[in-house]
Amino acid sequence: MSEGIIYWLQQALNALQLGSIYALIALGYTMVYGILTMINFAHGDVFMIGAFFCFLLSSTLNLTFVPTLLLTMIGTAILGVLIERLAYKPLRQAPRVSAIITALGVGMFLENFTLALAPYPKHIPMLLENVTWNFYGITLSSIQLVIISLSLGLMLLLDYIVQRTTIGMAMRAISWDKTFVPLMGIPVDFIISITFAIGAGLAGAAGTMYALAYPVIDPYMGIMVGWKAFICAVVGGIGNIRGAMAGAFILGTVEIMVVAFFPSTFRDFVAFTLLMVLIMVRPYGILGKPRIQKV
Amino acid sequence: MNKNTNLQLEVCNLEVHYDGIQALHGVSFTINKGEIVTLIGANGAGKSSILRAISGITPFNGDIIFEGQNLKSVPAHAIVGLGIAHVPEGRGVFGNLTVKENLQLATWQRKDKEAINSDYEHIFTLFPKLKLRARQLAGTLSGGEQQMLVVGRALMSRAQLLLLDEPSMGLAPKLVQDIFSIIQEINAAGTTVLLVEQNANMALRIATRAYVLEVGHVVLTGSGLDLLGNPRIKAAYLGT
Ligand SMILES: Nc1ncnc2c1ncn2[C@@H]1O[C@H](COP(=O)(O)OP(=O)(O)OP(=O)(O)O)[C@@H](O)[C@H]1O
Ligand SMILES: [Mg+2]
Numbered sequence: 001m002s003e004g005i006i007y008w009l010q011q012a013l014n015a016l017q018l019g020s021i022y023a024l025i026a027l028g029y030t031m032v033y034g035i036l037t038m039i040n041f042a043h044g045d046v047f048m049i050g051a052f053f054c055f056l057l058s059s060t061l062n063l064t065f066v067p068t069l070l071l072t073m074i075g076t077a078i079l080g081v082l083i084e085r086l087a088y089k090p091l092r093q094a095p096r097v098s099a100i101i102t103a104l105g106v107g108m109f110l111e112n113f114t115l116a117l118a119p120y121p122k123h124i125p126m127l128l129e130n131v132t133w134n135f136y137g138i139t140l141s142s143i144q145l146v147i148i149s150l151s152l153g154l155m156l157l158l159d160y161i162v163q164r165t166t167i168g169m170a171m172r173a174i175s176w177d178k179t180f181v182p183l184m185g186i187p188v189d190f191i192i193s194i195t196f197a198i199g200a201g202l203a204g205a206a207g208t209m210y211a212l213a214y215p216v217i218d219p220y221m222g223i224m225v226g227w228k229a230f231i232c233a234v235v236g237g238i239g240n241i242r243g244a245m246a247g248a249f250i251l252g253t254v255e256i257m258v259v260a261f262f263p264s265t266f267r268d269f270v271a272f273t274l275l276m277v278l279i280m281v282r283p284y285g286i287l288g289k290p291r292i293q294k295v
Numbered sequence: 296m297n298k299n300t301n302l303q304l305e306v307c308n309l310e311v312h313y314d315g316i317q318a319l320h321g322v323s324f325t326i327n328k329g330e331i332v333t334l335i336g337a338n339g340a341g342k343s344s345i346l347r348a349i350s351g352i353t354p355f356n357g358d359i360i361f362e363g364q365n366l367k368s369v370p371a372h373a374i375v376g377l378g379i380a381h382v383p384e385g386r387g388v389f390g391n392l393t394v395k396e397n398l399q400l401a402t403w404q405r406k407d408k409e410a411i412n413s414d415y416e417h418i419f420t421l422f423p424k425l426k427l428r429a430r431q432l433a434g435t436l437s438g439g440e441q442q443m444l445v446v447g448r449a450l451m452s453r454a455q456l457l458l459l460d461e462p463s464m465g466l467a468p469k470l471v472q473d474i475f476s477i478i479q480e481i482n483a484a485g486t487t488v489l490l491v492e493q494n495a496n497m498a499l500r501i502a503t504r505a506y507v508l509e510v511g512h513v514v515l516t517g518s519g520l521d522l523l524g525n526p527r528i529k530a531a532y533l534g535t
Contacts (some may be wrong), residue, residue, distance in 0.1 A: 169396050183380070185402045
């Protein structure tokens with residue numbers, strides 16, 4: 001193969017890795033928005049807490065990769081449910097801006113709580129043996145392989161849950177109109193909790209995988225990644241699950257391509273500009289559709 | 296107290312408030328097992344508020360007793376489990392779900408898989424249109440088809456008491472006839488019906504008993520046929 005093709009395939013692989021992590025986080029934003037029309041701005045910090053859970057489990061308790069991942073996901077899922085119950089639920093009838101401010105507050109609480117306990121960046125131990133394979137000049141590392149395949153697996157599982165199970169059906173019904181869902185005998189609060197648990201659990205998985213790829217973590221790591229994942233969700237069409245995945249892989253690709261052509265300091269500037277243009281052209285996102293306001 | 300063993304629902308001194316506006320001022324009425332009871336009243340009289348209080352989606356003062364159990368502190372989703380199904384006013388289909396999924400949603404609390412499957416067939420024989428559209432998104436159905444879907448969906452929960460809020464709204468005359476005969480069919484099969492209708496004429500014809508509501512008060516009650524012949528009702532609601 002020519003050098004050019006090899007170079008671009010290598011970049012595509014890198015974009016896939018980055019996009020996978022964004023996608024796992026973007027799904028949490030879009031699911032919560034779909035069901036509550038609320039932007040959970042604390043979600044990026046749940047991802048950060050996931051990375052810290054991963055640190056605690058792997059370095060303090062010496063657990064291996066699989067139990068670390070599973071327990072991190074369970075831990076962040078519980079955190080997500082607690083955040084909704086304690087901070088958002090009391091404000092469900094309040095003006096929307098109150099819920100947004102509260103979400104920002106929850107995010108700052110999580111950052112500063114973590115900062116108080118962990119004032120210095122933490123190093124995650126090697127959870128996976130780092131093997132690299134070479135195919136015709138394209139290198140693939142074991143960490144990349146795990147991140148990409150695990151993320152895709154989780155996304156397929158989520159898509160199955162949402163499209164094929166009764167819980168997913170109830171989530172979709174709530175996102176259409178909450179008022180009549182109880183008339184089906186469905187406890188809406190329970191479905192909302194499940195949604196937060198799934199979204200936060202995926203953020204926990206993203207935190208673990210991020211820590212695999214970039215093993216130095218700090219309490220503010222969730223802010224930038226969180227914003228980017230949020231933008232992925234908006235670009236894909238907020239509330240639309242497949243859209244969030246598409247948006248994440250677009251952003252991953254854009255970022256990798258920018259770095260390939262420009263100095264790396266241009267990355268976020270160019271990426272955000274491109275996304276803004278995309279939103280101007282398609283205000284409802286790639287897969288989002290405007291819906292006629294119901295009475 | 297009422298010694299009637301046939302009593303299914305008892306509403307006592309029902310009051311509903313919305314942000315300071317009082318919509319119901321102490322409404323009381325009863326429904327016996329197997330009846331079709333209809334509520335008649337002008338726009339804004341409070342008919343829908345009564346149904347929403349019974350099904351638990353609107354808070355209320357007073358008492359609503361269903362089969363001996365006070366519904367006051369029972370959440371709406373659990374009321375469905377007790378055997379009350381509510382077809383809300385306007386078309387409450389979930390437009391982003393298929394017709395079949397809409398029906399399936401109402402079986403959330405049921406575990407009897409085989410009976411559920413035969414109930415789908417039953418709904419599809421009542422409303423053959425729905426069978427043709429089973430895999431289509433409910434939002435793409437015509438208004439009349441959506442109305443059939445919400446009635447069919449309510450039946451999927453196998454309720455003992457069916458609350459119907461203007462099921463004939465926006466339907467062509469032929470379909471109105473169909474809906475009314477289906478209501479009678481459902482009733483004949485053993486389901487009690489509380490029916491709210493603008494079409495007072497047809498509602499009174501099929502009703503065992505009726506209550507007339509004016510600005511949040513019950514002002515008149517009687518059998519369907521009595522009220523059909525009542526001059527006051529004729530003038531106010533039947534336009535004859
Ligand atoms: N969510 C609400 N907020 C404020 N007021 C409400 C609300 N719902 C109903 N009302 C008021 O309560 C009163 C009774 O309303 P309700 O919907 O029960 O009337 P209705 O008899 O069903 O009328 P219609 O025949 O037009 O459906 C009306 O004056 C209405 O404006
Ligand atoms: Mg009404």
